[in-house]
Amino acid sequence: MSTYLERAEEMRDQLVATRRDFHKHPELYFQEVRTARKITEHLDNLGIEYTTGVAKTGVVAHLGEGAPVIALRADMDALPILEANDVEYKSENEGIMHACGHDAHVTCLMGAATMLAQDFAAGRLKGTVRFLFQPAEESEDEEGKSGGQRMVQEHALEGVDAVVGMHVISTLPANRVFVREGPVMAAVDSFEARVIGRGGHGAYPHEGLDPIWLSAQVINGIHGVLSRRKHPVEPGLITVGAIHAGKAGNVIPVEVEMVGTIRSFSQETRLLLHRELENAFRITQAFGGDYHLQIKYGYPVTVNDPEMARFVRRMASDLIGADRVQEGTIEMGAEDFSFMAQAAPGAFFYLGAKKDEATRLHHAPDFDIDENILPTGAALMAEAARKYLEENAVEE
Ligand SMILES: [Zn+2]
Ligand SMILES: [Zn+2]
CATH class of the missing domain: 3.40.630.10 (Zn peptidases)
Incomplete structure (x- = not known):
């Protein structure tokens, strides 16, 4: 045969x-x-x-x-x-x-x-x-x-x-x-978020609250999580894949939309990344802004x-x-x-x-x-x- x-x-x-x-x-x-x-x-x-x-x-x-x-x-x-x-x-x-x-x-x-x-x-x-x-x-x-x-x-x-x-x-x-x-x-989860500030005139940023600036802090926070909060030898990542805000150069928008993906190989790291992602968004509150974050579980x-x-x-x-x-x-x-x-x-x-x-x-x-x-x-x-x-x- x-x-x-x-x-x-x-x-x-x-x-x-x-x-x-x-x-x-x-x-x-x-x-x-x-x-x-x-x-x-x-x-x-x-x-x-x-x-x-x-x-x-x-x-x-x-x-x-x-x-x-x-x-x-x-x-x-x-x-x-x-x-x-x-x-x-x-x-x-x-x-x-x-x-x-x-x-x-x-x-x-x-x-x-x-x-x-x-x-x-x-x-x-x-x-x-x-x-x-x-x-x-x-x-x-x-x-x-x-x-x-x-x-x-x-x-x-x-x-x-x-x-x-x-x-x-x-x-x-x-x-x-x-x-x-x-x-x-990897396990894959996704997130959708809004960073909320206060709209205003681009020439008077101190009177509003710039959500683009807040988002920049959040993104730095997210990438800091991966190197400072996750165990270095544990695989895991968070990618912000899309970000949308604003229409004009002299206008401070009200909010920023962000979506991304979260990858991990253990339940422990998965939950840690979810928790620390939330913490990164909480930076917005320290400056008087706010956020909505929704994490959706995907494939294990x-x-x-x-x-x-x-x-x-x-x-x-x-x-x-x-x-x-x-x-x-x-x-x-x-x-x-x-x-x-x-x-x-x-x-x-x-x-x-x-x-x-x-x-x-x-x-x-x-x-x-x-x-x-x-x-x-x-x-x-x-x-x-x-x-x-x-x-x-x-x-x-
Ligand atoms: Zn494919
Ligand atoms: Zn395939």
Whole structure:
């Protein structure tokens, strides 16, 4: 029996065509209707049972029955970005683009499903593989919930013994796997604030209270928090990403609006950053001004179960060679796979996908990947399931 890598290589043309089709027709969060339809057409062809409408536009499918149960996850959504690449498979939905590689994730999981379906049909596998085609990784709905969070809430992870997720990374060397035990991606919270002063004439600042000046003190305070209040070796950051105030050079505005993001890797640091952010805004009160600060909780830390991370490292080393499997780094980005990894022992790994010499950042208009990673990605997902079922087989 040839390996999944060899079998995936034989599907290369089909995988490339599938990825290009998704790339041409990207859909935003919770609108992945065409994407879901293409997935279910594929599952129908394979005779795989599924449920649609999970987490609004998601698809949950399964192969086999009984224990153990391993879940494989792919996110489906694109981003509100105008594609700058001049390629045959350029986005046809203007202003929407698969600029994070989720088109590749769906493609690889569909490829894995093809191979696993063949092996279940031939009686080579025992147990259950659950496929989680998840919408809305990049954004939350009006209730503040992302696709992964909703999937967990709608019991898609119930009875799952382990869950594996993969992310292509456009800046890491192609066809290399990066994995680490413990925290891999940050918790993300956001804040919205108003700094309130008193409006007045720009020539008489002492008669009003300049909220722009107050905001400058607050921003200094925020950045001071990171170096003076947080433990130096604990990762964490606060970025003020937008600030709005005023309309004219000779008018002191009434207030300043500020929004930002907060990243951390432990609950302790997370709460410390929230508390010290509040303290930074309290500087406004010392000068007779005021503020409103609202902090909104986002995705939790993505934590790899140590045993599952070691399993993925071993599985990937056996499949593609130990020299191609490296230790992952912790990233300040966030992932809603974190909700799934809270629901079951999980492993989230990166597959390098650098296309050429250009720097093609995730979420940038010139993002693209090396399509040579598609067979590798499909094989890795299939092999993760196969090996897990084999190693955790239940005695009859
Ligand atoms: Zn992204
Ligand atoms: Zn992503």
